[in-house]
Amino acid sequence: MSTKPNTPLKRTALHGLHLSLGAKMVEFAGYDMPVQYADGVLKEHLHTRAKAGLFDVSHMGQAFLRTRQSPMGGEDAHIAVAGAIEMLVPAEIRKLKKGGQRYSVFLNDKGGVLDDLMISRPLEDDRQGELFLVVNAAMKDQDFALIRKMLGDRVELQVADDRSLIALQGPSAAEILEEIVPGVSAQTFMTMRRYDWGGAGLIVTRSGYTGEDGFEISVPNKRADEFAKKLLAHPDVAPIGLGARDSLRLEAGLCLYGHDLNSQISPVEGNIAFAIGKRRREEGGFPGAERIIRELKEGPKRLRVGIRPEGRAPAREGVEILSAAGDKIGEITSGGFGPTVNGPVAMGYVPAEYSKTGTKVQLMVRGKALPAEIVDMPVVPHRYYRG
Amino acid sequence: MTVRYTKDHEWVRMDGDVAVVGITAHAAEQLGDVVFVELPSKGASFKQHADMAVVESVKAASDVFAPISGEIVDVNTAIVDDPARVNADPAGEAWFVKMKPADPAEFDGLMDEAAYNAFTENA
Numbered sequence: 001m002s003t004k005p006n007t008p009l010k011r012t013a014l015h016g017l018h019l020s021l022g023a024k025m026v027e028f029a030g031y032d033m034p035v036q037y038a039d040g041v042l043k044e045h046l047h048t049r050a051k052a053g054l055f056d057v058s059h060m061g062q063a064f065l066r067t068r069q070s071p072m073g074g075e076d077a078h079i080a081v082a083g084a085i086e087m088l089v090p091a092e093i094r095k096l097k098k099g100g101q102r103y104s105v106f107l108n109d110k111g112g113v114l115d116d117l118m119i120s121r122p123l124e125d126d127r128q129g130e131l132f133l134v135v136n137a138a139m140k141d142q143d144f145a146l147i148r149k150m151l152g153d154r155v156e157l158q159v160a161d162d163r164s165l166i167a168l169q170g171p172s173a174a175e176i177l178e179e180i181v182p183g184v185s186a187q188t189f190m191t192m193r194r195y196d197w198g199g200a201g202l203i204v205t206r207s208g209y210t211g212e213d214g215f216e217i218s219v220p221n222k223r224a225d226e227f228a229k230k231l232l233a234h235p236d237v238a239p240i241g242l243g244a245r246d247s248l249r250l251e252a253g254l255c256l257y258g259h260d261l262n263s264q265i266s267p268v269e270g271n272i273a274f275a276i277g278k279r280r281r282e283e284g285g286f287p288g289a290e291r292i293i294r295e296l297k298e299g300p301k302r303l304r305v306g307i308r309p310e311g312r313a314p315a316r317e318g319v320e321i322l323s324a325a326g327d328k329i330g331e332i333t334s335g336g337f338g339p340t341v342n343g344p345v346a347m348g349y350v351p352a353e354y355s356k357t358g359t360k361v362q363l364m365v366r367g368k369a370l371p372a373e374i375v376d377m378p379v380v381p382h383r384y385y386r387g
Numbered sequence: 388m389t390v391r392y393t394k395d396h397e398w399v400r401m402d403g404d405v406a407v408v409g410i411t412a413h414a415a416e417q418l419g420d421v422v423f424v425e426l427p428s429k430g431a432s433f434k435q436h437a438d439m440a441v442v443e444s445v446k447a448a449s450d451v452f453a454p455i456s457g458e459i460v461d462v463n464t465a466i467v468d469d470p471a472r473v474n475a476d477p478a479g480e481a482w483f484v485k486m487k488p489a490d491p492a493e494f495d496g497l498m499d500e501a502a503y504n505a506f507t508e509n510a
Contacts, residue, residue: 036419045445314448
């Protein structure tokens with residue numbers, strides 16, 4: 001089925017735990033990762049939406065960015081580190097609240113997306129001047145090299161490969177995590193807080209990649225196995241593999257870098273213009289600003305849209321999208337079966353004139369043109385906790 | 388009742404002069420939760436090894452190949468309506484098609500159960 005690469009695969013601190021839980025392991029971004037456990041993708045997906053799923057996302061890149069231009073602590077230090085990262089991303093970081101988190105993208109000079117990432121500002125006064133970044137596993141080396149090259153004289157980058165990242169996602173996540181880490185249930189969506197867990201420093205953000213309420217918990221590698229087992233001891237927590245992680249984010253309308261976003265696609269085309277701050281739209285000052293500001297004003301030529309095939313056949317990545325008249329207009333970038341909607345779900349790019357909700361299109365699956373429709377994303381409503 | 392197997396993980400069972408075809412428990416297990424099945428039309432003819440059906444799990448799509456040459460005389464629409472049956476009973480209730488064999492020698496040339504088990508263990 002799968003071919004073995006020549007270089008040995010990297011392992012997360014939870015590798016042994018995955019094996020003991022009966023995981024089926026696959027290569028992902030150079031890591032040996034669980035694609036599913038004994039329950040299988042379908043049950044894991046539905047369990048996450050019903051209760052709580054635990055995901056090992058330690059392959060993702062975690063890093064601290066600290067200003068060199070100002071002593072740590074205080075507003076000046078924050079303005080300095082925010083000014084630096086804003087050279088690479090279009091998000092509003094300067095005015096990001098203490099303890100707040102933002103989704104954004106690294107851009108190239110043509111306004112294409114080099115990666116998407118999470119940026120968090122510490123709550124603590126003495127940590128101002130620091131930002132906590134989480135980037136994609138497959139892109140982390142490139143992202144960190146970009147930061148060092150472009151911002152090296154302004155910031156220090158500390159890659160946190162001594163930390164694991166565990167996501168707990170689902171409607172029961174807050175109640176369960178609160179038992180182990182008191183205080184987390186008071187956090188709202190897109191916030192970051194630090195906690196002490198028996199001497200281990202945790203960094204907890206209320207965010208995730210499923211559309212559900214939930215958390216991502218950064219924990220020192222040495223305590224990761226113990227922490228994961230503590231969560232898994234709760235009867236409502238099940239381990240969830242990469243298979244269900246993908247179907248969950250697909251239903252939630254969230255992009256997978258390298259598939260739904262790449263270095264040619266702008267964040268406006270990618271339908272993630274919320275990653276561009278209001279002040280930044282007026283001031284520019286980020287790579288590719290000219291194209292992005294123009295697209296914001298005039299509308300993009302093509303747009304990422306949600307697509308629902310009418311029948312039961314899943315339309316996967318690479319499937320051609322045809323207009324009702326039969327002309328090729330685009331391609332599916334992510335698609336498969338959505339267990340919660342109990343049917344096929346997809347997303348892809350179409351010219352703006354075909355992007356309106358309700359537009360009929362056709363999908364070429366195994367040589368047959370199957371009827372489909374442009375739909376609003378997400379197809380499963382987000383259930384974030386906004387307080 | 389004699390059942391024979393292919394390297395592509397189909398099984399064939401002769402039921403009188405009709406060949407009943409499905410996918411093996413090993414294949415169903417490897418695929419994971421089956422969410423979509425596409426079957427050929429009754430009356431269609433296939434050469435041995437030609438792709439004749441599609442089975443998709445949450446993870447991926449796979450072709451199902453004709454284990455022998457012949458004409459499709461019946462298809463199991465129950466697995467199209469409820470694809471999860473393929474995981475529940477791949478060797479029994481969740482058969483895919485019935486074929487009229489074109490060449491009985493093809494059936495005899497397939498693996499028996501012991502050979503198939505050895506094949507999957509070494510794969």
